Amino acid sequence: NAGVTQTPKFQVLKTGQSMTLQCAQDMNHEYMSWYRQDPGMGLRLIHYSVGAGITDQGEVPNGYNVSRSTTEDFPLRLLSAAPSQTSVYFCASSQTGLHQPQHFGDGTRLSIL
Amino acid sequence: SQQGEEDPQALSIQEGENATMNCSYKTSINNLQWYRQNSGRGLVHLILIRSNEREKHSGRLRVTLDTSKKSSSLLITASRAADTASYFCATDEDYKLSFGAGTTVTVRA
Numbered sequence: 001n002a003g004v005t006q007t008p009k010f011q012v013l014k015t016g017q018s019m020t021l022q023c024a025q026d027m028n029h030e031y032m033s034w035y036r037q038d039p040g041m042g043l044r045l046i047h048y049s050v051g052a053g054i055t056d057q058g059e060v061p062n063g064y065n066v067s068r069s070t071t072e073d074f075p076l077r078l079l080s081a082a083p084s085q086t087s088v089y090f091c092a093s094s095q096t097g098l099h100q101p102q103h104f105g106d107g108t109r110l111s112i113l
Numbered sequence: 114s115q116q117g118e119e120d121p122q123a124l125s126i127q128e129g130e131n132a133t134m135n136c137s138y139k140t141s142i143n144n145l146q147w148y149r150q151n152s153g154r155g156l157v158h159l160i161l162i163r164s165n166e167r168e169k170h171s172g173r174l175r176v177t178l179d180t181s182k183k184s185s186s187l188l189i190t191a192s193r194a195a196d197t198a199s200y201f202c203a204t205d206e207d208y209k210l211s212f213g214a215g216t217t218v219t220v221r222a
Contacts, residue, residue: 004155035212040214041214042117042201042211042212042213042214042215043156043201043210043212044212045209045210048208048209056208058208058209059209090155090156092155092156098205098208098209098210099143099144099205100161101146101158101161102146102148102156102158102203102210103158104148104155104156104157105155106153106154106155107153107154107155
């Protein structure tokens, strides 16, 4: 029972590069979300999805894109990496929405040089 | 913006002691959740308490909610070394869960 799987676990990028952070869940959850965690700031919502084909912006969406072509996968794309995007990124899922317990992956630690 | 704010920021206790941390929030909520995060790992859900509930228990965890004061507390009884972690409260705010900056708990052997 894998739960929420995030890849890669670590990544170093140069400014201006693009990359995709992968997130997959095997619990048939409808609701998926991406957060970034920065020291002293808690988690901030980047994008979320309430089901396949539906995505919406969170609190800090600039510089990020998402898509949800299947229930299982919710990739996060950095379009042109900037040092301000150095952070730990977490993907989470729940049965139907934010009023339920969220299941988190173990994160991707991203450094932008 | 952070809806939930945990207090204290850090807490160090001896094994076997109780640990209490508090969460304050600003706007009305449907529910409040507590999560634990071990170093280098993702968040793990501990307890969800609804706005019409005042207290909830799960094993050695006890959560209270006072909607009139817009505050919640998490009590960990008989702490163990494995309880060393950061603890976060999260409240539902419109379309998102709003997390505080967390309380870091260190349990000394």
